[in-house]
Amino acid sequence: MELYLPIAELSVNWAMILLIGAAVGFLSGMFGVGGGFLMTPLLVFSGIPPGIAVATQASHITAASLSGALTQFRRRAVDLKMGMLLLGGGIAGSVLGVYIFRLLQELGQIELVVSASYVVLLGSIGGLMLNESIRTIRTARSGDTPPPAKAHQHSWIHGLPLKMRFRRSKLYISVIPPVILGMLVGVLTAVMGVGGGFIMIPAMIYLLRMPTNIVVGTSQFQILFVTAAATVLHAASDQTVDIVLAFLLVVGGVVGVQLGVRVGSQLRGEYLRAGLAVLVVIVALRLLIGLVRTPEDIYSIVAGTP
Amino acid sequence: MRSRFWLLLTGLLLLASPARSDDLVSGLSTDLIQITSNFTGADIVLFGAIEPSEDSGPARDQDLVIVIRGPDLEMTVRRKERILGVWVNRDQIEFTGLPGYYFLASTRPIDDIAPATTLERFRLGTAYLEATAKVKIDPDEANAFRAAAIRDRKRQRLYWESPTGIEFLSRTLFRARIPVPASVPPGEYRAEVYLFQGGTVASAQSSPLFIDKTGFERQVYNYAYQRSLAYGFASVLMAIGLGWFGSLVFRQR
Secondary structure, eight states: OOEETTTEEEEEHHHHHHHHHHHHHHHHHHHHHHHHHHHHHHHTTTTTHHHHHHHHHHHHHHHHHHHHHHHHHHTTTOOHHHHHOOOOOOOHHHHHHHHHHHHHHHHHHHHHHHHHHHHHHHHHHHHHHHHHHOOOOOOHHHTTTOOOOOOOOOOOGGGGEEEEEEETTTTTESSSSHHHHHHHHHHHHHHHHOOOOOHHHHHHHHSSOHHHHHHHHHHHHHHHHHHHHHHHHHHHHOOOOHHHHHHHHHHHHHHHHHHHHHHHHHHHHHHHHHHHHHHHHHHHHHHHHHHHSOSSSEEEEEEEEO | OHHHHHHHHHHHHHHHHSSSEEEEEEESSOOOEEEEEOOOOOEEEEEEEEEEEOOOOOOSSSSEEEEEOOOOOEEEEEEEEEETTEEEEEEEEEEEEEEEEEEEEEEHHHHHHSSHHHHHHHTSSSSGGGOSSOOOOOOOHHHHHHHHHHHHHHHSSSEEEEEEEESSSSEEEEEEEEOTTTTOOOOOEEEEEEEEEETTOOOEEEEEEEEEOOOHHHHHHHHHHSSHHHHHHHHHHHHHHHHHHHHHHHHHH
């Protein structure tokens, strides 16, 4: 059951890694998220060094988002023009992110920054989601109709220069916000090992005001390529991609995703969202405890060849 | 490297100088440990014999110490401090000279075998391992960080001291079992056997041991470090291939 990982230089129980890949894949298929936010903590808990966990699991997200992106593409639910802009920003962002990652690693602050960013991002997003889905479930139970959405509004976004027409999204907006959004998510992908869908999707809906049916496909398209780019960049710049570990995660993930999609399609949306929100909050709390609890040994050691 | 040369030379001189000294022969059960995909660590055995020289008479007050030492690594030790309730890495020291693996077995606790100066000279025991800080710092601080590094290596079973680890099979024949964990750093190791007589080194012997990745593991590692970009693309292609294959298989059902 033990398998030696040539880059991580330690041996792991391969069945457990397959299971982690499958479990995260299952959840990501069920909830329609990348699952990177679960994968990094799970791998670190099972003894994989954080640097290797972050860089390697990007390929799990690549594989998981591929089938989603293909399906959405067939349904013509991808705005390619928007996707390309986001992607351009995303690749620039992951170059920057890999650089930041290496800098933080040298300073010894990578774990702190990754954990703290997770706590802040997951805590706030999970809290918001939980709040919203509880309200939706309550409204659905009491039989009231939900309050109507706010009418289309013009915001500061529409005052920016370099406007471009996006036919599929039915938008005429500046290219600056998508590029910056893509970049921000690219940085997160490289530093935290997440796809960034949990930021991308709300931003596309509320900030860019893209139609909801296009949002998921376009985000998956972008995630597919940005995680691929992050994998290549990590491999080239800090040799933290362990292909044996990646293989196990991907194999588990591919099976898990398909099962998750099947189960997810039979559950009601608001319960799914509430479930996801609870999960996100639990992960955030677990990481928060790790940050504030007194460690067993306040010293930590990193060894390497001189 | 240089200091180790002098160390060996002193060992040899000591070996030659006393009038009546016993001879030492030893060997390892293997001189090459190969890290393959199912590597979960290894157990090697060092065995040997003390051959009494003709005029030495009955052996008395003799002790043996066995040391296996791995390649030196650079170790960065960081100390956390609580800032606003959160534990944050603050001070850090980079050490050179600490081995990646250190195993010591002896017939008695080493502090009973020889005086500290001797133990320090031969670097016998984790307490006497030399760590050089890259930048000059307060010696008390350096000691605290050095002790933390050694504590951590012991927790990972990469440093190991076994004061009763040498087993005598007869009056002259001995052996020691050396556990090597899976996280052992690959490289060139040395196995050293010291025979102590009345607190001084009477005889010493040293033999090499190699730990290396082989086959697939070696190839993957080389590929990742020498052709990093191609390796990155290969990882992505693997993920895309498997993802695509998976969605094909499941769609047909």
